[in-house]
Amino acid sequence: MAKCIPSARCWRKSSDWPQAGHLIQESFEEASAMSVESVAARAQSNVNTGSGEAAAPAFGAHLPPWPQVDFAEFGEVEVKPVSRIQKLTGAFLSRNWLTIPHVTHHDDADITSLESYRKARNDANPAVKLTPLVFLIKAVVRALQEFPQFNASLDGDGKNIVLKKYFHIGVAVDTRFGLLVPVLRDCDRKSVEELSVELAAISQKAREKGLSMAEMSGGCFSISSLGGFGGTGFTPIVNAPEVAILGVTKTRLAAAPADDGGVSWRKMLPLSLSYDHRVINGADAARFAAFIGTVLADPQTLAG
Structure with missing residues (x-):
């Protein structure tokens, strides 16, 4: 929780959070042409592609690709998808952390x-x-x-x-x-x-x-x-x-x-x-x- 301070300012309804409709105004959703996924994906692609290929770096930050590891090779694992809210929050946190000194x-x-x-x-x-x-x-x-x-x-x-x-x-x-x-x-x-x-x-x-x-x-x-x-x-x-x-x-x-x-x-x-x-x-x-x-x-x- 040490680095999960205020981030997301736009939200969208998602299947994993039925109440998320409370977090967005209709006028905002109509004005926005980008979904939560596209916002998060665009921000995250500036950091890494998640596919082992280097992406165009954000703000001049030349970062290596994210490590691709088969964790099951070392022991039992459980895979849980990242929620849409986490994707959006992570995108804004990444932007703030990379661009603000x-x-x-x-x-x-x-x-x-x-x-x-x-x-x-x-x-x-x-x-x-x-x-x-x-x-x-x-x-x-x-x-x-x-x-x-x-x-x-x-x-x-x-x-x-x-x-x-x-x-x-x-x-x-x-x-x-x-x-x-x-x-x-x-x-x-x-x-x-x-x-x-x-x-x-x-x-x-x-x-x-x-x-x-x-x-x-x-x-x-x-x-x-x-x-x-x-x-x-x-x-x-x-x-x-x-x-x-x-x-x-x-x-x-x-x-x-x-x-x-x-x-x-x-x-x-x-x-x-x-x-x-x-x-x-x-x-x-x-x-x-x-x-x-x-x-x-x-x-x-x-x-x-």
Whole structure:
């Protein structure tokens, strides 16, 4: 799951996913002359042909053909076809990984105060459960306001950088269909309670029914949380045309010097910030991650 971050933005009905009709608008399907298979095949052929013959390489990447191995020669195997959704997702992931010069910056955020504040808010209002993720969304918005180059996209020919004045955040949701990325709009105008209710509703819909194109489009920045699974860091793939993505993993306890000379145990949240090096440099990435840590340490300012 370390490299399966937001990818597909167009979907088509498929026999292996009856609910996939929820993921496409009729106008989009009518406007598109290419099927899922043709999109995936074209992107994949830029990497390899799968037949042992070298294909025309994508973007100047001269790659060798994919190894052709008879795995049954070494032991018992089971062959399962790749689903249409996997083909499409793989095509966009391959494109993003090959064309974007990725760098991933790692840092830690002290969320000790945040966790105490969050639990107190939940105890006071059990009707709305506040998760760390909604505070992270608000922190990301603050960081995007402070560092506008992260709320940007390169245009089609790469000659201009488009700076966005809105703050729509995509959040990766693990579903039985695969990874879906609903977009929460105007996060700068919403409270953590509003975001919590909206995120819970859209996540449930994603898991049960799937999402429409409209619900997965227009994102400025994406967040992928593996905190429920574990890990200490990973390398999320930037979701083009966005220029950065933030991954977080499981909170851990870390010892820090206390004022009385003893040891204070702090709750630390690992941050993994992948970015497009054509738009963002390393110093700005370090500042961006550090800024997120600073605002997370003062949760009251994020709660509005």
